[in-house]
Amino acid sequence: MKKPFPRVRHNRDAAVERRGELVRYLWIVALLVGVTFCVLDSTARLRAVWEATDVRIFGSPRLQEDRSSLSGYVANQHRLVVPSVGVDGYHWIMQTERMVAGTEDWRVRHVDYDHPPDGRGVEWGGFLHWEVAAMAWLATHLTTIELPAQSRVGRARDFMFGPYRPTGLPINLAIERVAPWTNTVTLVLVIAASVPLIAWRFGSMPASLMALGFVAVHPLYESFSVGYLDHHGLAATWVLFTILFLIAGGGGWLRSNHADLSRLTPAEGRLWHWLPPRRQAQRWFVASAMAGGTGLWESASSQAPVLVALGLGITIGTVALAPRPTVDSPWRFDPTLWRTWGLVGAATSLAFYLLEYFPSHFGWNLQVNHPLYALAWLGGGDLMCRICEWRLRGGVAPHEVSRQRTALLMVADLLMLAALPVTVAFTARTTFVTVDPFLWQLCRDYIVENQPLLARLAGMDPARLLGQMSAVLLLPVLLLFAVVLLFRRSSAGGVPQLPTPWKGLLGVVLSPSLVLLALAIHQSRWLATSCAVWLALLVVMALLYSSVGVHGRGVRMASAAFVGLLLVPFPASAIAQWRQTGLKAPLTQADLTQIITRDASYRLRQRLGSEPGVILSGPSTTTWMTYFGGFKGLGTLYSDNLDGLKAVAEIYSAPSPETALELCKRHGVTHIAIFSWDAFAQEYPKLWHGLSRSEDAPPDAFIARLLQTGSLPNWLRPIPYAIPSDMELATQYVRLFEVVPDQSQEEAIVRLAEYFLATDKPEAASRQLQPLLTRTPSYLPALVSQARAQYARGEIEEFAQTVAHIRANPASAGRMHLDDAVALAMVMALANDPAYAREQLRAALRHADEQSIRRLLPGSIINLLGLMRRLDLATEYALVHRWAFSLLPPEAEVLVDHG
Secondary structure, eight states: OOOSHHHHHHHHHHHHHHHHHHHHTHHHHHHHHHHHHHHHHHHHHHHHHHHHHHOOOTTOOOOOBOTTSSSSBGGGOOOOOOOGGGTTHHHHHHHHHHHHHTSSOSSOOEESSBSTTTOEEOOOOSHHHHHHHHHHHHHHHHTTSOOOTTSHHHHHHHHHTOSSOOSSOOHHHHHHHHHHHHHHHHHHHHHHHHHHHHHHHHOHHHHHHHHHHHHHSHHHHHTTSTTOOSSHHHHHHHHHHHHHHHHHTGGGEEEOTTOOGGGSOHHHHHHHHHSOOHHHHHHHHHHHHHHHHHHHHHOHHHHHHHHHHHHHHHHHHHHHHOOOOOTTOSEEEOTHHHHHHHHHHHHHHHHHHHHHHTTTOOOOOTTSOOHHHHHHHHHHHHHHHHHHHHHHTTTOOOOHHHHHHHHHHHHHHHHHHHHHHHHHHHHHHHHOGGGSHHHHHHHHHHOGGGSOHHHHHHTSOHHHHHHHHHHHHHHHHHHHHHHHHHHOOSOBTTBOOOOHHHHHHHHHHHHHHHHHHHHHHHOGGGHHHHHHHHHHHHHHHHHHHHHHTOOOHHHHHHHHHHHHHHHSHHHHHHHHHHHHHTSOOOOOHHHHHHHHHHHHHHHHHHHHTTOOOEEEOOHHHHHHHHHHHOOEESOOSOGGGHHHHHHHHHHHTOSSHHHHHHHHHHHTOOEEEEEGGGOOTTHHHHHHTTOOTTSOOOTTOHHHHHHHHOOOOTTEEEEOOOOOGGGSOTTOOEEEEEEOTTOOHHHHHHHHHHHHHHTTOHHHHHHHHHHHHHHOTTOHHHHHHHHHHHHHTTOHHHHHHHHHHHHHOOOOGGGSOHHHHHHHHHHHHHTTOHHHHHHHHHHHHTTOOHHHHHTSOHHHHHHHHHHHHHTTOTTTTHHHHHHHHHTSOHHHHHHHHTO
């Protein structure tokens, strides 16, 4: 009888073959899963962005379109509200608008909305400006296509471009609409283009981990997420490709054509087949150098440490590992590839420098890409090549002439390498401004992303912390395992000892991984770039796993658990949130603070009309008000604006109101806006006086004293603003002030009384007015405010006495400010004297213009319109009536319509 063993073996072989085919195409499934998760998560985030943008506070002024403006809205205002982590995107939007409008060059090197009147320089790379502009141009064409409103395509298009006017978008409005998801589209394109390439060179499993890692490793994914418009994600991606392409090129290790394959172990045979021939390796090295040069253009501060770490790691690793070549060696090391790498990288860096700055913007800012980086890379590549050649010769020196020539060339390489750090060391104050003591302390003590990693993690909410911790804890564990593999000298636990080329490849990625880990622990802003490097390490470890032959069941289970713990937590928490909220995220407190800041900006903008206005505020709220209100800001938090930051700190720290006024005049400040969530009342004086965060601020600092005592100098006029009670910001406050240098003491007292009346504090208004009325009992504006306070408090007899005093006063409303005249007419109307009220109001309206109407408080505008209708003045002064009515929010129009 025939035994069934051959059939069983045949079936088993077929099953193994099928599993192999499934694993071979696993990267396609991973790619689809990663992109699907990205689309769903982006849908939830974009819905949250549009809902936050669509929030309107009761009584907020209407925002009207103006196609001739930079933003598409009147006075360059904006609507878009993005998550707090992505507020740098506001600057990218404003700069792109200026580029598209032609007010700035196609390479944005200057902006006028910071540090007036001269503005400030811009050193950001141009790629993101161009990408947003291209997306906006595409949006203007997509929104002109006729689509049924209820079709899926139509709804999807309208959802992408926001809740208002999704059709026929002009390009200036389209910039703000495409900005939230431009980076996310970039991520999808990066995944779609790179994962098949990685699958072709590294295999299915490494490509699968890369496809999932882009969206599951939260710090890296967040830098591409919806609402985050910045260059950090792109910079991290170029770092990733710089390393991976080097690995794809064998890291300098090539297969030998003279190898006897029959003498190789299975693992060595797989390694030999994977190592590239020289021509293929050279192409990968060129690709790596081009990625690195592009990364220097995108962010030199992110790319430079990686290049330095690569150079040191490869050189040290080659000296320690590279054997002398033998005839029968299955692989060899080619040092000349590193010379090619340095040459192409230097040329790429220099080309992008010329693209960005040629011919009229050359400078010596070494915080961004500069020819000194190209020079250092060129010298470093040649030096690595020569050191590796010396090691491959076994340390034996060539003949004397060649030795002298080599020594001179190595000295030249060292000089090229040293040019950059020596220049920074001797000219840091001008070429590397972040070392300025003021800016250094500001970034170190008060900027969240510059805090140590553990301190930043301690302040996160649990959901976000879970996604961060999976990367922060597990990827360094992978780093530790790679170090163990690198130095192990025997096979144990199912993992064989690594051949020398594998150790060399591990050394290529381990060096930048260790450097970025140290930087991320020191400052959390390096976390996204660190995750990009660790993702490269994950790809290399997966390649090792599938190539060297892992037999231990425990090792396989541990590997599967590691991958699950790394890739599952963030997507799982996101999916759980979607199920609770229906693919949308609730408004956060950070969203609410931006919405309040936007509303306050709109109200100040309504008072100013088309006048520019210069805002003095905290570093974050200055950016927000510049964006939302179309103001010029003095102290946005960027190294390019160091002079503006110092000017703000000096005003905040002024020892007297007189000094503060002189400084405000010098810098053209028109408004001071203090928000409790970004007050910086204590921080700026400490920075200005060089005090540490733990030390007490000077007691005479102007803004801190202003907030503590509530005592206003004559040149400040308070503007009432109350946070709505339903905004869940009960412990927060907003203080708005208008700088009025020529305001008299009497006017200042009356304006403060008006502020108390507008905030329903008539008792405080009476107390404020009493000393003034004691000194000058016939001062008409004070009498009018006193009468209003008495009426509000129900003091009818006192109100009548004050009205009698007003009638006895010969002053006319025609010689009063319009707000005082409206208040006078309102008091006389309350006193049942419409003839007197009409006479005074007519005298005031003869001299009224649009700007004087704008400067009325919202309550005064409602009173003015109501009086004009009751006193039959609306037709006679129709233009004034139209101006005033246009300033009302819809809900206030109802109040006027119903008398």
